[in-house]
Amino acid sequence: MYPVDLPDVDDTGRTSAAEKYLSSLESGPCNKEWFQLSQTLKVAITADSVRRVQLFEHNQPDWSLLALYSPDDPTQVVALYLHEKWWCVEDVLRTSSKSRSGLITVQSITERVIVFLLSQVVERSSQEKVLFSLHPPTESCKLLWRDSQAVGFYTVKHKGSLCEAWSSRCYLLPALDTVLVRRSWRRRGLGLQMLEDYCSSFYTETCLGISSPLSPSMAAVCRSFLQQHKEHLEQLYEVEAPGDWTQRRNIWLGIQLGRYSLGDGEENSPTSGEMQKNEGDDSSQKTSSRSVDPTSASTCNVSIPLVIDSPCDPSRGRSSPSREISGTGCPAAHADGLHPGSPSRPPQAGPSLSAEPRREKTPRRAKRVRRS
Numbered sequence: 001m002y003p004v005d006l007p008d009v010d011d012t013g014r015t016s017a018a019e020k021y022l023s024s025l026e027s028g029p030c031n032k033e034w035f036q037l038s039q040t041l042k043v044a045i046t047a048d049s050v051r052r053v054q055l056f057e058h059n060q061p062d063w064s065l066l067a068l069y070s071p072d073d074p075t076q077v078v079a080l081y082l083h084e085k086w087w088c089v090e091d092v093l094r095t096s097s098k099s100r101s102g103l104i105t106v107q108s109i110t111e112r113v114i115v116f117l118l119s120q121v122v123e124r125s126s127q128e129k130v131l132f133s134l135h136p137p138t139e140s141c142k143l144l145w146r147d148s149q150a151v152g153f154y155t156v157k158h159k160g161s162l163c164e165a166w167s168s169r170c171y172l173l174p175a176l177d178t179v180l181v182r183r184s185w186r187r188r189g190l191g192l193q194m195l196e197d198y199c200s201s202f203y204t205e206t207c208l209g210i211s212s213p214l215s216p217s218m219a220a221v222c223r224s225f226l227q228q229h230k231e232h233l234e235q236l237y238e239v240e241a242p243g244d245w246t247q248r249r250n251i252w253l254g255i256q257l258g259r260y261s262l263g264d265g266e267e268n269s270p271t272s273g274e275m276q277k278n279e280g281d282d283s284s285q286k287t288s289s290r291s292v293d294p295t296s297a298s299t300c301n302v303s304i305p306l307v308i309d310s311p312c313d314p315s316r317g318r319s320s321p322s323r324e325i326s327g328t329g330c331p332a333a334h335a336d337g338l339h340p341g342s343p344s345r346p347p348q349a350g351p352s353l354s355a356e357p358r359r360e361k362t363p364r365r366a367k368r369v370r371r372s
Contacts, residue, residue: 209239
């Protein structure tokens with residue numbers, strides 16, 4: 001069995017077990033411990049190679065994990081301490097349960113750990129920055145399971161949820177914030193599958209948002225989706241938080257007008273089809289997502305993942321895709337003074353793609369020929 005299949009441990013028990021283990025390492029055990037990474041490679045477990053990593057944003061100390069780092073690359077996480085033992089990263093992403101298949105809502109703390117690994121660790125090389133900001137523990141999220149492993153995820157900002165922790169502004173419509181597909185699983189239509197699931201989950205909503213900005217790959221996924229689902233042409237908008245009518249741009253109209261650079265496939269660019277990234281503040285537009293595909297597979301790589309970018313950046317006066325660099329998605333746009341209760345502009349007829357101004361033709365006068 002893998003960590004996600006084991007009974008969840010409460011925060012107190014998990015934290016005390018980690019602290020106890022770390023204390024034993026710092027006290028200097030006589031016999032050095034080793035973690036067998038492969039048949040030919042093992043890593044020494046010492047106080048220098050083990051560090052705490054923050055699982056969620058806002059620096060909550062109770063949400064930290066112990067991570068074992070490679071001696072050759074101090075930025076590379078090779079194992080996590082869960083259920084009082086070390087697990088290699090790839091095993092944390094696996095499951096022995098056949099019922100875990102397709103898109104499943106994240107509920108347990110171990111599933112949150114998997115989202116963390118996808119967005120911060122496995123899709124990022126040592127030279128790359130993290131694409132996603134850390135996701136908050138209350139973030140609505142679904143993991144995509146295929147062949148007994150987690151291959152992607154997407155997060156959503158719900159209507160009425162806070163845009164950022166330091167203000168009272170709330171989203172005025174649901175917003176797809178971060179989307180990520182692991183590199184090895186791209187070009188299989190998984191980004192399209194997640195966008196379809198998002199839209200079907202909020203079928204009663206008149207308008208649905210995708211955190212701004214759209215990456216080329218996300219724009220390509222949206223184009224494929226809207227070509228197949230004409231009923232959503234006037235429903236899907238690129239939005240900045242909190243999503244007032246002045247902060248919405250119809251995506252189909254933007255595609256027709258050539259406002260987006262479209263990737264060849266959902267996996268070409270980190271922020272669109274594979275990774276709609278959620279770069280950097282603490283709100284994470286994570287999209288992109290992430291978000292934003294970090295350390296090894298598809299969490300923090302903006303150049304390849306599907307991430308939605310939408311953090312909230314107070315320094316710019318607008319919320320940005322929650323990008324730490326691109327990871328936790330909170331769309332980035334501000335409309336000061338907008339609150340959940342404040343009236344929004346009444347829905348207007350969606351942008352009509354065929355409504356071009358008519359030019360009235362002025363009848364020409366026939367020239368008379370003079371006869372001499």
